[in-house]
Amino acid sequence: MADLPVSTASENTPEHVAYLLLERIADLEGVALARGGQDKLASRKWLLDTYAECLDAARGARRYAKTLS
Numbered sequence: 001m002a003d004l005p006v007s008t009a010s011e012n013t014p015e016h017v018a019y020l021l022l023e024r025i026a027d028l029e030g031v032a033l034a035r036g037g038q039d040k041l042a043s044r045k046w047l048l049d050t051y052a053e054c055l056d057a058a059r060g061a062r063r064y065a066k067t068l069s
Contacts, residue, residue, distance in 0.1 A: 014058040014059045021054040022047075031046065
């Protein structure tokens with residue numbers, strides 16, 4: 001039997017998925033999650049608000065803003 005990658009229970013939690021999404025959004029928006037590099041450092045507010053939105057999305061509970069017509 002081929003060796004399968006070892007998966008831990010924490011990899012499939014909404015919290016872990018939300019963190020991965022947070023990292024992706026930070027990269028796309030040019031926001032650094034740690035000091036160093038050229039990107040601007042994420043503020044506490046940005047970090048907490050963005051993680052909360054990512055967690056809602058990972059749990060399938062994200063509220064979408066109404067689109068303007």
